[in-house]
Amino acid sequence: MTLLESEVHKRLKNLLRERKGYTWPHYLTMARLVSRSLRLRSSALMQTGNDLSRYYLSYLIPALLSPDEVNLVVPTSGQSWFMDSLLPNLQTELGTNKPIFLNSQGPDGSLSIISIQFWLKEFLFKPKSVFSTKTVTLIDQADQLETHIRELLSINISAKDWLKLLETFPQEQEKINTIRSKVTHAIFAHPSNPYNCYLFDDVEYRHLFGLLLHLQTLKPLPLAWQQFQQQAQSPNQVVSSAVDRQRGSFLLRTSPLEVSSLLNKILLQQPVVLMGGFLDTHKDILTYRTSLGLGNILSVTFSPNRNREQVNLYTPKYMPLPNTPEFQGSLLQEICRLIRLMLNQKNLIVILVEDVPLKAQIATFLAAEFGSMVQVENKTTFNSGVLVAGWAFWIAHQTDFAVPELLIMATLPIPSPENPLVAAQISYYKKQRQDWFGLYLLPKALNSIQRAVMPLRESQGIVALLDSRVLLRGYGKDILKSLAPYAQTNYLDQEFLLLR
Numbered sequence: 283m284t285l286l287e288s289e290v291h292k293r294l295k296n297l298l299r300e301r302k303g304y305t306w307p308h309y310l311t312m313a314r315l316v317s318r319s320l321r322l323r324s325s326a327l328m329q330t331g332n333d334l335s336r337y338y339l340s341y342l343i344p345a346l347l348s349p350d351e352v353n354l355v356v357p358t359s360g361q362s363w364f365m366d367s368l369l370p371n372l373q374t375e376l377g378t379n380k381p382i383f384l385n386s387q388g389p390d391g392s393l394s395i396i397s398i399q400f401w402l403k404e405f406l407f408k409p410k411s412v413f414s415t416k417t418v419t420l421i422d423q424a425d426q427l428e429t430h431i432r433e434l435l436s437i438n439i440s441a442k443d444w445l446k447l448l449e450t451f452p453q454e455q456e457k458i459n460t461i462r463s464k465v466t467h468a469i470f471a472h473p474s475n476p477y478n479c480y481l482f483d484d485v486e487y488r489h490l491f492g493l494l495l496h497l498q499t500l501k502p503l504p505l506a507w508q509q510f511q512q513q514a515q516s517p518n519q520v521v522s523s524a525v526d527r528q529r530g531s532f533l534l535r536t537s538p539l540e541v542s543s544l545l546n547k548i549l550l551q552q553p554v555v556l557m558g559g560f561l562d563t564h565k566d567i568l569t570y571r572t573s574l575g576l577g578n579i580l581s582v583t584f585s586p587n588r589n590r591e592q593v594n595l596y597t598p599k600y601m602p603l604p605n606t607p608e609f610q611g612s613l614l615q616e617i618c619r620l621i622r623l624m625l626n627q628k629n630l631i632v633i634l635v636e637d638v639p640l641k642a643q644i645a646t647f648l649a650a651e652f653g654s655m656v657q658v659e660n661k662t663t664f665n666s667g668v669l670v671a672g673w674a675f676w677i678a679h680q681t682d683f684a685v686p687e688l689l690i691m692a693t694l695p696i697p698s699p700e701n702p703l704v705a706a707q708i709s710y711y712k713k714q715r716q717d718w719f720g721l722y723l724l725p726k727a728l729n730s731i732q733r734a735v736m737p738l739r740e741s742q743g744i745v746a747l748l749d750s751r752v753l754l755r756g757y758g759k760d761i762l763k764s765l766a767p768y769a770q771t772n773y774l775d776q777e778f779l780l781l782r
Contacts, residue, residue: 476638629687
């Protein structure tokens with residue numbers, strides 16, 4: 283073992299011995315691999331299967347002990363935690379004084395904390411980034427990179443942009459208002475859907491871009507409109523509207539359908555260590571690597587500890603399929619039965635429902651049965667009762683709640699083709715003659731499942747998966763694989779609870 287790896291191993295081992303409750307079994311292995319990448323300035327890919335609160339020591343200690351400059355890319359929301367609390371305390375414990383910079387490249391021997399958004403902008407929009415491509419860059423929560431870059435490259439047009447257009451072309455106000463009225467009418471003429479978004483159709487497209495072409499012959503468009511027009515008319519873009527029917531307002535949006543090629547260009551410029559909780563179901567992270575064109579780099583998946591992180595998985599045999607008329611009634615009955623079984627536990631029960639109308643129906647039914655103990659996507663922290671939520675809400679806010687005793691998955695979180703934006707992505711994959719289910723829908727579902735279940739692993743809670751497709755469809759084995767390790771049962775009763 284070389285000097286950096288040896289020193290990191292020794293210091294981390296001592297630190298873990300002093301701290302209590304740090305039970306993740308892969309701290310030392312991950313730390314040695316990160317140290318190796320820093321020493322050799324080589325790229326690596328690490329799938330941890332855990333939240334960063336479990337594994338951050340494995341990359342922060344190598345970053346602080348390395349004599350070289352290191353970049354650390356984290357979400358904006360986590361920067362203050364790193365800068366104000368985590369790193370100062372860790373430097374004190376280690377006895378180090380490495381200079382730390384925020385969103386800027388420091389000198390030799392320093393550590394730069396960079397937000398994902400700032401880092402992407404540097405390499406996407408500037409001819410030459412301030413960050414050296416020779417510096418090793420550690421990227422945490424790499425499973426969210428695609429989401430961040432797509433959000434960064436999306437352009438929105440809101441009511442204030444329409445006002446700016448009127449101010450820029452006062453002599454064309456009548457024409458602008460007429461076209462805006464036509465676009466508004468066309469958008470609100472779409473049948474209502476649970477997602478409140480719609481792809482631009484030919485009528486809307488012709489009205490809006492005809493207006494913009496006319497106006498730009500008079501003088502340059504406002505910057506937001508220029509960017510929107512240019513991007514919307516580029517290849518592989520989806521133009522959509524997000525509608526608020528209650529307020530009678532809408533937002534126009536253009537987003538890229540494909541971002542992996544852009545990420546590939548950024549990642550291949552420099553040595554990177556990509557780290558994330560859930561990147562791929564393959565142990566060698568092949569699908570993720572292939573999508574980003576990363577080639578044959580060091581790729582490691584850290585398996586959950588079977589003794590400490592096993593969940594109890596309940597998959598009833600006789601649930602109807604979700605697309606049958608019998609499903610909703612059976613689902614409500616089964617959810618009520620499970621809640622009654624768990625009431626004596628006085629712990630939190632979470633019910634995940636992606637379908638918006640079904641979520642409302644379940645919440646209404648349960649409120650009639652169990653009263654005020656049932657809450658719908660309530661951000662107020664509570665430790666017992668029933669929380670009915672969508673998958674995105676639970677994944678975003680799960681750390682604010684007590685660990686559930688029971689997590690009920692009403693249906694699998696496979697993105698619905700009824701969502702126009704999902705339909706656009708599927709269409710793109712089909713045009714490329716690619717496996718739209720295996721490369722897009724299924725990975726999205728697996729990522730959501732793994733992240734949703736994560737809080738229950740240490741408590742070895744119960745996951746009730748009430749979607750019988752997991753037992754009847756070929757992809758069910760991939761779903762079950764994503765939940766491993768688990769102890770599976772098809773019958774849940776009071777006796778089972780007592781035996782846990």
